[in-house]
Amino acid sequence: MANVKFNSKKSKFTDVLKTVEINEQENDGNMTIQHFYDLFDIFIKDKKLEGLAPRTIYDHKKLFDIFKNYVIKVRECQIEHDFISSDFFKQYLYYMHFDKHYKAGTINIRISSLKCYLNWLFKNKYTNKNYSLLLKKVKRSEDTVHPLSDYNVKKMLNAPNQNTYAGFRDFTIMIIILDCGIRINELCNTLIPDVDLKEKTLTVRGEISKTRKARILPLSKQSVILLRQLIDISVSNTSPYVFMSNSSDKVDGEVVSRNFERYGKKVGVKERCTPYVFRHTFATNAVKSGMDVFTLQRIMGHNQITTTRQYVQLETKDLIKKHDKMNSIGRYLK
Template sequence: MSAVSATRERLTSAAITLHHPLDYYFDKFLFAKKTEGLKPRTLNDHESHYRYLQRWLVDQYPTLKLDEMTADHVRQYVGHMLTEQTLYTGHPTLQSHNTVKGLSPATVNIRTRTLKCFLRFLHDEGYLQADLASRVKLQKDAEDTIGAFEKEQVLQLLAAPNQREYLGFRDYVLLTLLFDTGLRINEALNLTVDDLNIANKTITVRASVAKNGKSRVVPMSKRTAELLATLIEENREQFASRSPSAVFLLNNGKPLTYNQAYERIRLHGEKAGITGVRVSPHTFRHTFATLYVMNGGDPFSLQKILGHHDMSMVRKYVLQLNQRDLQKQHAQSSPLVGV
């Protein structure tokens, strides 16, 4: 069984794997993307999003061939996502968690972008005559708002882990690191001892780990540096025979995974009684960026710290400032201050 087929079998909740005439071309697309060096998580996104499309095609157009596909078929699928599909359609365990029909415009846009990438490949490679990708438009969503924790919620979250236990202290260090640096969760979980310069209070995010494929150096506070040094020492004492290079470990010395970290963070949010905002790894990144701007950090240094290739995402963080934030910022920054 090929790697592609194995992954598809894993993603399918039905006992029998679904098939559609377009599968052949998607296999070619996925192979091409692998040779281009796309990260595993990006490849998984392409495949899971294709799975949603495939299920719809099997139901609506089971015999549709590539040369028969038109922009109308694609628009019908986009309409299906907007009005009929549920968030966890086809998921083996989470499907029952959400029965609301219609995905949010933001979610539809995420899936439409991967679909456009697939369609663009088909056209560029000569498999598809029409350039359908250029005719598929993204949804006009309301101005993106990015959830962030209030400062009080940050303190509540940091107080949630039981630091007297190894796992609790590890989680406390991870939460502190995310709040202090704005690292993506996968960047944090893939840190090794060699990536940390405790003396200079800097973290090197390797190109192989960074989402944009470019390495960067991220500053951290003295407090975070001290906590990381303490955690590394604990790792060496507890797992001396294994000499672990990863920073965030399980009780057995193996690296902490994304799903495990996500669940731990969710549980700490429940313990802290956090409501009104999603307690997820990415919310920490949003909180760091919003508070960085609130505390007087300039957008250009923020862009560099976060590893964004342009200012568009940073602009969204600035737009997060509410009226109270703006008044506080104005009181600190007005030219009349001190006059």
């Protein structure tokens, strides 16, 4: 009898929840999930007209597909009959954070893309409620990405087989990122004319830059020697790209990232080994060598100085060394 009584209460409670959800859906504008999906195509077209980088457009599509997969497989929604609601999006955040225990960075990337689309829906009056305001980014601890030590960098540089084109290309990519901190997708889209071997510079064109702003990066003599060899290979294969795939087209950044991770496992580096980590390593080494943070910001292509700060990870021994060099008290006690 007790079980029957409990089930009865649970049923009533479920009915109440359904009533609340229906009322909430009515207040939110009665947009079906299918309509929500269809409008995403218009959103993408608008973003293309705004001049968003192809990589950013690709990321929006990829992350939206992840959300759609969650809707079908986790929530088991009937997209033609079920409606979007405030709870519809908050449950996605809850699922990633508490059910799957994704890292804060992963959650925030997915939420940022979704918030962008939701804000677009509201601004264009497709919804009467701005759902993007309901999705708050997860707080993440600072300094979670650590640069590679010199020892591990050398191990990574020895990993690619430079007797093959792919190995030589990946070795060169490692050197270039360590030399000027360029983003991997900017590097993969580098055309032969972007490299000035005489002036020892690499131009990141505005259309491939993440911030849509062009910048010129200085290169070391070693980088120029490697780039000259790659350019000769590209020319002989009639490819406009400096860093080619096997088909003479540009190599994909995700392919390079997977290769880096494979190299790390091969040589026994326990830390993360990705082009992104190499970029962090460049930033930290630059500050250790005396580069001021404003110069570093310009080289790395950051709009905000706070973003540059997140890339610089100094160990305690580095802080002690810089403090001793400053000798702020010694000037008073001479």
